[in-house]
């Protein structure tokens with residue numbers, strides 16, 4: 402039974418790179434009919450915040466990534482928040498201490514600092530020189546009586562460590578760079594590395610799929626797995642996500658949180674589809690996939706070793722593709738928060754149908770939901786005419802034309818776009834005026850804009866009364 406996990410630290414909003422880690426774990430679990438677990442790694446008390454945990458959960462749900470076990474829904478292997486598992490880590494640490502696999506280290510900050518300096522002078526990598534490894538019982542008792550703080554360190558054997566990473570292939574870690582490292586801090590809480598391994602073991606994780614930035618922690622993890630006598634999970638370290646300048650994706654490249662894209666009006670399914678292609682793809686380099694298709698197609702072996710580049714333009718293109726191919730009902734629903742904050746909604750049924758028709762007219766053009774209020778604003782509010790355009794389009798000549806158009810509109814029996822178009826074109830022909838000299842001022846008069854949706858569709862939707870009223874007011 403495949404069991405994988407996404408283990409975010411709640412120290413900020415869900416980052417694009419982490420969302421992709423979550424997604425790949427999710428796809429892998431679903432593809433293999435396994436379980437996907439959400440675990441909150443909040444042992445860093447200073448930096449972890451409940452608000453971030455809630456935000457991460459909300460954003461994962463928004464993306465459509467569902468988990469089978471987690472802090473909010475529980476499960477057989479809980480609790481799923483590390484801060485609630487401290488006693489579990491303590492239990493393991495005590496056992497390892499009894500077995501002599503870890504030892505108490507009483508070194509002070511100053512001593513460790515000195516050690517670092519010496520290593521630096523000798524050109525050695527920083528590490529622990531093992532001086533507390535073989536303290537006598539008497540010495541330990543003496544330090545304890547003095548009330549000295551201690552940490553627990555794992556005795557690191559001198560050996561090469563190798564893994565067969567599912568993405569990177571054989572990875573060898575030369576043992577000499579690893580020195581006895583801390584598993585429990587002096588305040589009785591576990592280090593990140595220790596908690597990760599204990600949890601992966603107890604939660605029966607079969608595959609650890611995470612970012613390449615964790616590869617350097619992996620030898621430590623392997624040693625801890627061995628120390629507790631556990632079988633190793635399989636490892637898969639995914640390539641990093643970079644910005645367009647090929648440095649690690651960060652704030653310098655603009656928005657990096659899922660939340661920011663959500664607020665910009667990206668569709669969850671577009672975002673889901675896009676991040677699935679960050680460092681993964683099928684051989685035919687296809688781009689559009691539904692969630693089900695991604696689940697079917699996904700395989701770890703197809704994850705790229707090379708870093709992925711986050712391409713905002715492509716994401717935007719994909720978003721507009723999804724908007725063009727989504728039902729108006731759904732676009733309307735997803736646009737509601739944007740329409741509300743623009744003050745364009747007053748909750749009547751009639752409005753709903755009307756707004757949907759307006760969205761339909763603009764659908765081809767919408768790139769993000771955030772654009773919807775602006776695009777349909779003139780259907781709901783009186784247009785604001787810009788002075789500059791006004792002078793371009795409205796003069797004695799066009800005023801006369803528009804006055805004629807009003808008369809035509811008054812007489813149209815069935816105020817539908819085909820009929821409206823026929824009549825306006827007929828008028829141009831009869832008067833021998835270029836259509837653009839009529840269409841542009843007309844569009845400007847009814848919408849206050851020089852660009853917009855299909856002119857006649859928009860006139861039909863606005864309705865005869867409003868259209869005539871706007872033209873007359875403008876002429877005046």
Ligand code: GLU
Nearest residue numbers: 408409410442597611615
């Ligand atoms: N908590 C770690 C992070 O947020 C993930 C640890 C892991 O996946 O092993 O980067």
